[in-house]
Amino acid sequence: MDVVLFDWKLVFTQIPEILKAFPTTIELTIIATLIGYVLGLALALVKIHRVPVLRHIGAFYISFLRGTPILVQLYITYYGIPLILKYINLTHGTNYNINSIPAVFFAIVALGLNQSAFDSEVIRAAIESVDKGQLEAARALGMTGGQILRRVILPQSVVVAIPSLGNSLIQLIKGTSLAFTVAVVDLTAAGRILAGRNFRYFEAYCSLAIIYWILTIVLEQVFKRLERHFRIDEQAPAFEGKEAQRLTAVLESVRAEKAEVSAT
């Protein structure tokens, strides 16, 4: 009997089987990213505006999440949330069922919180890179704080933050591979299950490596595109096209109206 040391064909043929868990990995990534951005923005604003009390809580939170391994954080949420639920059940006489919480919830919470700690620093630096003069100009125009944030600060800091946020997203997508530790069947877990059946562990991890690598390359390209899209070209845009024609017509009519007013 031939002993096949390394079944290289299997590395590729089992990829479709592993990819069945792809939606789970994507779900984890997308939701954790959104949590990361929203909480990260909130943390960044708290730090920038030096909000009393919240600022210290935020600093503690960031320090903890950056100072402990993501694997430890996954286990803390996995065992911690049921404990909290039990406590609520005991004190309030409620009857929440711990087992009704899908495993993926724990992973999303842990990854999202972890992500927010890292993203908050990126977002803070990006927001602080917007020069103060523009903010004064916006205030002088009479824009409200919210309008300035939405229309001046965020659009400009997004451009600055894109490369770093891209990096953090790539970290995250690889970080989701730890979700199998809390019983989530993501790509990594699917690979391990497959290998558990045919004992081709090496092949399974090779397949996983290829999948994650390609995912990362695709993401890198997406972020490069985004960066290019937001960048204001060195060359001034040409004044042409439909919009230019329309504006020229408006300008003509404004001029005509002005001439009429001064004539009377």
Add this chain to the structure above:
Amino acid sequence: MSYIEIRGLSKRFGDTQVLDNLSLDIEKGDVVAVIGPSGTGKSTLLRSLNLLETPESGFLKIGEKEYNLTCRSGSDRRKIRLETEMVFQQFNLLKNRNTLENVTEGLITVKGLSKAEAERRALLELDRVGMSDRLFHYPRHLSGGQQQRVAIARALAMDPELLLLDEPTSALDPELVGEVLTAIKKVAAAGNTILLVTHEMNFVRNAATKVVFLEHGKVEAQGTPKEIFENADNPRLKQFLYKINFLDLVDYYI
């Protein structure tokens, strides 16, 4: 009674009294130039009127409306800001918006104009300052002088009662100063009321209707350009004009 009255304006930074119970009258259509040594509160005066600085005391009366410049409520502060518009030394255009959008931004978000209305107003003002041929350019594509002209159009489009120009040509290369001064002259000729801080004394002499000499946060002297530049009798004013080579002190010839 003047159309615009500034009363009892005081502002301190730490131990320094930058504005000291300052009062100033401005008539409608006036071009008031504020001159004086550096650090005497010229910019702070403008910034206080726009509430970029919050003064310790001060009132601003425009026509029938009277405002307390020390108010804290956001909506009151925005009301005051709508009466005045600021043009900055560093232009401060929004870097992610092109020329046209820089001018329409405030009209749409603050004044609530429709896009079409905002564009008409923006084009009118951009045309006035000679920038209607660069509508799609972003600030990074424009020279300092061009950026400043857009900034003037942006301020004017908001239709302020009082236009505040804070050293609008100080950050410009010498050859670009002229185009901005020309734009300001046009704006003044259109009947806008202007409060201007500048070091361009020749421009002040030609274009201002009133000159205010500020020192240590107080109005030391004021009058027509002729009164200030040719018949200065205030010793501090004389000294200042002499320092900037704008006055040949009689002593000089002795």
